[in-house]
Amino acid sequence: MASANLSQRGKGKFTSEGYIYIFDKVGADQVTEFWRCEKRRQCKARVHVKDGEIVKFINVHSHAADAAQVVKQETITKLKSRAAETVEQTNQVINECVGNLTQACQGVLPTHGALRKLVRRKRKEVRGNVERL
Ligand SMILES: [Zn+2]
Known part of the structure; x- marks a missing residue:
């Protein structure tokens, strides 16, 4: 699972429920990854990802899923x-x-x-x- 995350991080994109996220950084625990919505100029939505799963949603998307x-x-x-x-x-x-x-x-x-x-x-x-x- 860890290597899958790494390769996903390398590709720089994470998709979920019709939204696309861009890798931001790894959290202080060295495990949780912070991803932000691809439309970051207009949207403040972020997610925390652990072991390839979204564990926390931050802010609501300002646009529809596509x-x-x-x-x-x-x-x-x-x-x-x-x-x-x-x-x-x-x-x-x-x-x-x-x-x-x-x-x-x-x-x-x-x-x-x-x-x-x-x-x-x-x-x-x-x-x-x-x-x-
Ligand atoms: Zn968004």
């Missing part, structure tokens, strides 16, 4: 980890992550070209890390 945006975020997260962890062709990575989404969900995703760029950028990043080790 399930489509969450699907988009989760798809991009999945796409990036698949890009990093497999040697599949770029198009195959995209199909595996996007193929079974509904038309409505596919509608909010970046274009195919943008997804291809995401896959390539992630792979470059991963290879770069390996080279630096």
